[in-house]
Amino acid sequence: MSEALKKELIFYGSYHSDAINKLIHAFCVPLLLWTGMAMLAQLQITSVTVSGSEVPLTAAHAGTLVYILYYIYLYPPVGFICLPILAAMDYQAHEYWNIDCENKMLWLLGIHVVSWVAQFVGHGKFEGRRPALVDSLMQALLTAPFFVFFEYCFFFGLFQDLH
Secondary structure (H helix, E strand, O other), X not given: OOHHHHHHHHHHHOOOXXXXXXXXXXXXXXXXXXXXXXXXXXXXXEEEEEOOEEEEEEHHHHHHHHHHHHHHHHOHHHHHHHHHHHHHHHHHHHHHHHOOOOXXXXXXXXXXXXXXXXXXXXXXXXXXXXXXXXXXXXXXXXXXXXXXXXXXXXXXXXXHHHO
């Protein structure tokens, strides 16, 4: 195990020991990640031409790439498990804008806010500790999804030596 991964595991673990809080995170963190991706999918950075077609590159694509590369750096086995999941989430975040639904941004914001509130309740009521983002916003936002992926891996019996 790398020192970087060990440091991140200790940081995350010190804020997440209660089973109910972990369950709340298991649902809310992926929702936060996806709704964030969907909101960023509206922000085009540039475009590239592929086989004669112009393909937009968005802030969601850039963010997804950062997450994937960082997760592979931290722990390649889990990083490579995350790669197709994050790529699918990014794809669906872009496809969301093609569905026939009114108030798409309002729906995203609502889900996003409810997910944040649920996590704060989880930390306050069940964990009895303030959330990690209070101490390290960037570390919490970047690593929280990674450790939720880890929790799913542990649930399915993978990487038990790290649990």
